[in-house]
Amino acid sequence: MQTQKQIAEDLVFKALGDPTRRTLLDLLSEKNGQTLGQLCENLNMKRQSATQHIELLEAANLVTTQRRGREKLHFINPVPLHDIYARWVRKFETPRLNLLHDLKSDLEGGEK
Structure with missing residues (x-):
């Protein structure tokens, strides 16, 4: 049976295994606190697809979010x-x- 730590590591490796998710992390490391729209400007994909990638990064605890009014800002962890x-x-x-x-x-x- 896997421990919580092993499950968390598996999620991180899965998240890092995709080039789009690595690009998202690169974008956030260059400029932290971006909205989904700002991140999508640098990706060749629709918002819905980018959202799925960000959700996986959030599940791996590599990205956190913060609400600022109507905006949702994304930060690298x-x-x-x-x-x-x-x-x-x-x-x-x-x-x-x-x-x-x-x-x-x-x-x-x-x-x-």
Whole structure:
């Protein structure tokens, strides 16, 4: 039987598994507190589809909302991402990860 923590992590991984939801998180990290309309301006989809993605992000606790009059503002919540980082990334040595990242960037001809 899964614990609440495992269920929460599953929701985060499911939410992060979709490129549109990652784009929504990127948009919110650039400018927090956007309305659905503002977010949709940067997506090639209708409001109804974007709402479904945002609802999944909310279920994973990656996005929170706040009402301001008639507007509903969306905010990124980095805590679940930090929890994933603490469990899955931090245990690796940072210098070793940096070296691998730099090597990958050099091999791909990209920037560091």
